[in-house]
Amino acid sequence: MSVIVVVKKNKQIAIAADSNYSVGSLNIKSDYLKDRSKIIQHGDTFFGLVGATAHEHVMADLLKRYKSKLSFNSEQEIFRSYMTMHSILTQEYHLRTDDDESVQEYDSSQIDGLIANPKGIFGMYTWREVYEYEKFWAIGSGRNFALGSLFATYDELSDASMIAEKAVLAACEFDDGCELPIKTHTIAAKK
Numbered sequence: 001m002s003v004i005v006v007v008k009k010n011k012q013i014a015i016a017a018d019s020n021y022s023v024g025s026l027n028i029k030s031d032y033l034k035d036r037s038k039i040i041q042h043g044d045t046f047f048g049l050v051g052a053t054a055h056e057h058v059m060a061d062l063l064k065r066y067k068s069k070l071s072f073n074s075e076q077e078i079f080r081s082y083m084t085m086h087s088i089l090t091q092e093y094h095l096r097t098d099d100d101e102s103v104q105e106y107d108s109s110q111i112d113g114l115i116a117n118p119k120g121i122f123g124m125y126t127w128r129e130v131y132e133y134e135k136f137w138a139i140g141s142g143r144n145f146a147l148g149s150l151f152a153t154y155d156e157l158s159d160a161s162m163i164a165e166k167a168v169l170a171a172c173e174f175d176d177g178c179e180l181p182i183k184t185h186t187i188a189a190k191k
Helices: 054-065 075-091 143-153 160-174
Strands: 004-009 012-017 021-023 026-028 039-042 045-050 112-117 120-124 130-133 136-139 183-188
Touching: 004 045, 004 112, 004 120, 004 143, 004 160, 012 045, 012 112, 012 120, 012 160, 039 054, 039 183, 045 054, 054 075, 075 120, 075 130, 112 136, 112 183, 120 136, 130 136, 136 143, 136 160, 143 160, 160 183
Parallel strands: none
Antiparallel strands: 004 012, 004 136, 012 183, 021 026, 039 045, 045 112, 112 120, 120 130
C-alpha cells in the first residue's frame, strides 16, 4: 500500500511518497526500518514504485547493473528501457508474469511507477504503458485522495514540492495503506 505523487510547476519537478510498508495485514512504520524510501534515485532520475516491496531492491540493482542500456529522457526512451528491463526482470530476477486475469494481452511486468527527472514527469505501468504528464499524477492505494488534493491545490500554490506533499498528506490522512512521514525530492525542470 502506498502513494507516489509527481508534480511539475514553475520549472520545478517534485516526486513525493509516503513511508508505509506492509506485508499482508502487517504494517511496518518507518520507525522500524532503516533508510527506506519508495523513491529510488538513478542519476538525475527518480523512480517511485508501488506494489511488492521487492521491486525496490530489484529495480535499484537493475538500474545500477544496466545503466548504459537504459535511458529515461522521453516517453519513447522510457518505453524502450522498460522493454529491456522486462526481459531482464523475467530472465535474471525471476519475475512471475502471470496475473489473476483469465485473459491478458501481454506479459505483466507487475510494476507501476512514476518517474521524475529534468525532462519531465512520467508514469510506467504493468504492461509497459508509458505516459508523460503535463502537471501532476498519483499512483498507489492513496491515489484518489492524492489526485483530489493535486486538483484542488495545483492552481492555488506555486511550489511543486508543497503541492506534492499536500497530496501525500491527504492520502495519509484518509487511506489506511499510507503513512507519514513524507519523502520528497525536487529538481529543476529543463523544459
